[in-house]
Amino acid sequence: MPKIAFPVEATHIMMFARAIGDTNPVYHDAEAAKKTEAKGVIAPPTFVQAVAQFDPDYHLRPKPGQQWFGSGKTPTGVEGKPASSGGLHAEQEYTYHRPLRAGEVLTSEVKQGKTWEKESKRAGKLIFRERITEHRDATGELVVTARSVGVTTERPVDAS
Amino acid sequence: MALKASQLKVGDTHSERVVENLSRTQIVQYAGASGDYNPLHSDEVYTTQAAGYKSVFAHGMLSMGLTGKMLTNWVGDARLKKFGVRFTNQVWPGDTLDAKATVAAIREENGEHLVDLTITTTNQDGKEVVSGTAIARVDP
Numbered sequence: 001m002p003k004i005a006f007p008v009e010a011t012h013i014m015m016f017a018r019a020i021g022d023t024n025p026v027y028h029d030a031e032a033a034k035k036t037e038a039k040g041v042i043a044p045p046t047f048v049q050a051v052a053q054f055d056p057d058y059h060l061r062p063k064p065g066q067q068w069f070g071s072g073k074t075p076t077g078v079e080g081k082p083a084s085s086g087g088l089h090a091e092q093e094y095t096y097h098r099p100l101r102a103g104e105v106l107t108s109e110v111k112q113g114k115t116w117e118k119e120s121k122r123a124g125k126l127i128f129r130e131r132i133t134e135h136r137d138a139t140g141e142l143v144v145t146a147r148s149v150g151v152t153t154e155r156p157v158d159a160s
Numbered sequence: 161m162a163l164k165a166s167q168l169k170v171g172d173t174h175s176e177r178v179v180e181n182l183s184r185t186q187i188v189q190y191a192g193a194s195g196d197y198n199p200l201h202s203d204e205v206y207t208t209q210a211a212g213y214k215s216v217f218a219h220g221m222l223s224m225g226l227t228g229k230m231l232t233n234w235v236g237d238a239r240l241k242k243f244g245v246r247f248t249n250q251v252w253p254g255d256t257l258d259a260k261a262t263v264a265a266i267r268e269e270n271g272e273h274l275v276d277l278t279i280t281t282t283n284q285d286g287k288e289v290v291s292g293t294a295i296a297r298v299d300p
Contacts, residue, residue, distance in 0.1 A: 012193070019186065019193040020225035021179060026237045037162065038238040045228040045243050049221050052195035060198045070199030075209035089220035093244030099237075147244075156212040157250065 003109045006051045006135065010102040013043050016050055030102075041102040045094060048135050048144050051108045088157070090128060091149035097142045106135045106143060113147070124154025162236040163298040165266050165273040174234040175260035178226035178281070182218060182255045190222040220247035223257065223290050227281045230259035235275070235296035245279065245292030256284040261294065273298045 010030070017027035025032035026042055033041045052058045062068040069078040100106075113130030120126050133146040179186070188202050196219055199206040207216045224245050231240065251257065258281065265276040275298050281290035 016193040016225075019190040020222065020229055021186070022225075022229045022232075024229075024232065024237070036237050042238055044225065045232060045240055046221055046225040049196075049225075050194050058195065060196050062197060068199075069206070069210075070197075070203040071205035071210070075205050089247055091244070091246045092221065092224055093242070094240075095242050096240050 003107050004051060004054050006048075006054050006106040006108045008043060008047075008100060008102060008104045008106060010041050012050065012053075013041060013047060013102055016047050017044055020044065020046070038099055043100040043102070045096070046092075047100065048094070048106075048108075048133070048146055049092075051106075051133065051135070054108075087150045087152050089148065090151040091147075093147045095145040095147075097144065100135075100143050104137060104143075106137060107140075108133055108135045120153075122158045123156065126154070127152045162239060163234070163275065163296070165268075165275070165298045165300055168263055168266050168275060168298065170263050170265060172263040173260055174230070175258055176230040176233060178230055178257050178259045180256045182251065182253055182257070184216060184253045187216065187218050187222065187253065190219055190225070194219065194221060196221070215252060217253075218251040218255075223247065223251045223281060224292075226257055227259040227279060227290050227292070230281075231261060231277070231279070231294055231296070234261060235277075235294075235298070239296045239298070240294060241274065241297060242295040243292070244294070245290045247289070248291050249283070249287055249289045251283065251289050255289075257281050257289065259290070264293075266298075273300050 014028040026036050026038050067077050069076050111132045113132050116128050118126045129150050131148050135144040137143050191197050201219050204216050207213045261277040261279050264278050267274050275296050277294045279292040282288050
């Protein structure tokens with residue numbers, strides 16, 4: 001998988017913090033952030049998930065001229081798609097090597113990990129896939145390592 | 161602001177209400193910020209009629225982000241070494257979530273004082289939606 005340049009911008013951090021309802025000034029107020037231990041605007045712990053914005057082929061973003069599986073004239077824009085949930089997120093883990101700061105440009109690389117299967121009463125056969133994303137700084141040092149486990153279910157998860 | 165190892169003991173807890181009556185709009189806000197536009201999170205027509213769910217639901221990463229807010233409010237900025245979760249149940253519009261961290265261990269490693277935390281986030285029915293662990297750097 002190609003490496004992705006991931007610019008970590010102050011405005012993006014502000015919008016991300018807003019979305020998780022986090023009003024901590026260290027995420028949006030440069031002057032206030034300077035006076036904290038972080039000594040400047042930093043990113044919230046789950047921010048690197050937004051690397052998806054910089055992946056040109058990210059499959060969960062509609063693209064001009066391409067079919068999108070969400071609703072339009074009909075409930076799904078892709079004919080013949082089974083009424084399955086597609087992929088869900090099962091686990092996520094971050095290792096922080098140092099704080100991630102506004103203004104840096106990370107280089108992010110995804111590596112495929114293990115794959116395994118499990119039977120579940122709530123959703124049928126489950127297929128788990130692990131992905132490791134290494135987010136490195138301009139000197140090549142690791143800033144955040146992200147490990148995610150996605151699961152594909154046989155049928156929608158029974159919420160009862 | 162930061163936690164002190166000398167003032168912590170195993171079993172200490174911190175909890176926060178991280179969202180009340182989660183709105184579909186906040187889920188859309190998270191989609192926009194994170195870049196994950198999966199229609200399962202914002203498109204009620206697709207989610208109910210094509211995918212077979214009762215309604216749209218939150219990104220797992222939104223519930224992790226909400227949980228992380230409780231953690232950083234407690235341990236301080238730039239103090240986390242590790243944060244990992246499992247998404248144990250879906251989070252739906254209208255849910256109210258409480259996130260809680262419990263001190264599992266206080267230890268020293270390579271000259272740093274660390275605290276191991278177990279994390280659980282539950283909805284208004286007491287059902288766990290996020291379960292996890294974290295490691296934070298603390299003062300002596």
